[in-house]
Amino acid sequence: MIKSINKICIVIFVMSGVITGVTTAHAETKVSLKQPPHSLEQWYKPANKRQVWLHTMFKLRREMQAVRENAENGDKAATLKWIKRLDKHYNKIADMVPEWEKEIKPRLIEELEMFAEKGDTYRLKKTLKMIKRTCDDCHTVYQPLVTATYRSPYYDDIKLKGQDGTIHSFEDNMEQLSRSVNRTLIALDDGHIDIAIQSTKKLGEQLRTLGDSCSGCHKDDAYPQERILGNATQQRLQKLQTKISAGKVKDSQDLMGEIAVTVCARCHNTHKIVSDLRNVLLPVE
Ligand code: HEC
Ligand code: HEC
Ligand code: HEC
Structure with a gap:
């Protein structure tokens, strides 16, 4: 299902040229993307029932915000409550993906708790910033x-059954x-009305074939x-047939x-753009 890749390193250059008067300034930012460890896969669909990793991330973001806002409002009990949760989920990062243990700094959460206990909001916020950096x-x-x-669907596994019973791939259908x-x-351009009618009928059939694939991913949502x-x-398809038959080309x-x-x-816009991006980022081995 998920294509396995050995080691790839993709380098993205972001160039921005700023022209001021006669001089041209170029700022160049270079980002190296690393292949994530395989142990991450078990925290995502379809290996897992839920997107566990992603939901842990959403919790972390909420907890960071709750700690900051409660500390600013001087609600110590609430601040400490959210620090406990932050502690739990932050440490889950390394529990879930041991290869990422070095990416986190649990010591910072201990410091956060200490500053919360002392009511030292200034230092607490500085520590939050350091956590945010990790x-x-x-x-x-x-x-x-x-x-x-x-998180992007994979279309190569989808098989479509044509109106005549033949099986073909998603790409064939496209x-x-x-x-x-x-x-x-x-x-229409050449004034071949019969061919135009025939091919719009085909188009309608091909779209019905494609329609059968939607429920494969959009299960409980029509x-x-x-x-x-x-x-x-x-x-629109019906109207099209009528207009073509009546010779209304425009x-x-x-x-x-x-x-x-x-x-x-x-x-x-929702499906192909993400799919293209995925295909570029994850070349077939
Ligand atoms: C499910 C929504 C969906 C609809 C509706 C749809 N497409 Fe696509 N189309 C896709 C996806 C997804 C891909 C990329 C597939 C992949 O990467 O495997 C694609 C790829 C294509 C491609 C490139 C095929 C290739 O060889 O890579 C063409 C051409 C195309 N679509 C034409 C159309 C036309 C024309 C229509 C309308 C009549 C249409 N599509 C309607 C989702 C859709
Ligand atoms: C060791 C790596 C790692 C660390 C540390 C980490 N994250 Fe993430 N985070 C990820 C990855 C990987 C994703 C992408 C998940 C995806 O797209 O499914 C992500 C995605 C997210 C998202 C989702 C963004 C979105 O809207 O799609 C949020 C929110 C987030 N992280 C918050 C946090 C917060 C807050 C912290 C620190 C307290 C944190 N993360 C620490 C790896 C990490
Ligand atoms: C391989 C899986 C897959 C297939 C097949 C698929 N989709 Fe999607 N579609 C997704 C994912 C993933 C999203 C983004 C998350 C979401 O909104 O559920 C999405 C989002 C959408 C959205 C935007 C969100 C919304 O609810 O309006 C539309 C519209 C949509 N799909 C239509 C279709 C149609 C029509 C078909 C069939 C022709 C189709 N999809 C087939 C996976 C798929």
């Missing part, structure tokens, strides 16, 4: 690849869709599918444009 250091190096690896869209546009392939799309072209935006682009 969060940021790990995020800079690991977060992008972890998000790409464990190529067919693209061909039907373009064949329709070409036929809304994502409705939004992209639901009623509005069905109506209207048909406009409708094709609407379908490309509301069906193809809208889905690509």
Whole structure:
């Protein structure tokens, strides 16, 4: 399921050129991304029932905020309560991924507790900043690849059953869709009405085939599918047939444009962009 990679190091250069008058200043930031340890996989779907790692992170962020705000408000009991939770979850980082033990500084949480007990808010906040730095250091190096690896869906495993019963891949379906869209546009341009009608029918079938795949990931939620392939799309496809049959080329072209935006682009914006990013970051071995 998850492609395994040995060791990769991706270097991203962020160039920003600032032009002031006749001089040009270049600032160059270099970030090296490291491959996360394999032990992380067990804390993510599908190896785990829940996204345990990610939810631990959300807790840490809430706890950091709670400690700071309660300390600022002088509520010592609440501050100490949240420090206990922070302590637990911060240490969970190394429990869950032993390879990352060196990335955290549990000693800082002890200091945090000491400053809270003393009511030394100034030092407490300084310590929080030091803890925050350990969060940021790990995020800079690991977060992008972890998000790409464990939180983006993988389409290669999806098999689609065509209306004629043939099985094909997600990628085949995309190529067919693209061909039907373009064949329709070409036929409209050339005044080949029959071909245009045929290929929009094909497009409708291919979209129904694709629609069967949605529930594989969107299990208890019909809304994502409705939004992209639901009623509005069905109506556009029907209207398209009517317009083409009536020889209304301009209207048909406009409708094709609407379908490309509301069906193809809208889905690509959530699914394809992340998928492309994942494929770039995680090349097949
Ligand atoms: C599930 C939502 C979804 C819908 C709806 C959708 N696509 Fe895609 N499309 C994707 C994803 C995801 C990929 C990338 C697949 C991958 O990386 O394996 C993709 C890839 C593609 C590709 C590139 C294929 C390749 O060889 O890499 C084309 C072309 C394409 N889509 C065309 C279309 C057209 C045209 C439509 C509308 C008629 C459409 N798609 C509708 C999700 C969608
Ligand atoms: C040893 C590495 C490491 C340390 C230390 C660490 N994190 Fe993370 N954190 C990650 C990784 C990896 C991700 C990416 C998770 C993902 O995208 O599923 C992440 C993601 C997050 C996110 C989710 C961001 C988002 O919206 O997607 C939050 C919030 C977060 N961390 C908070 C914290 C806080 C607060 C601390 C420090 C108290 C911390 N983390 C320490 C590795 C770490
Ligand atoms: C391989 C898994 C996968 C498949 C197949 C899939 N999706 Fe998604 N989709 C996701 C993930 C992951 C998200 C982002 C998290 C979320 O919102 O659930 C998402 C988000 C969305 C969203 C934006 C969030 C929302 O609720 O509006 C829409 C719309 C959507 N998908 C439509 C579709 C449609 C339509 C299909 C079928 C043609 C489809 N998806 C197939 C995994 C998938």
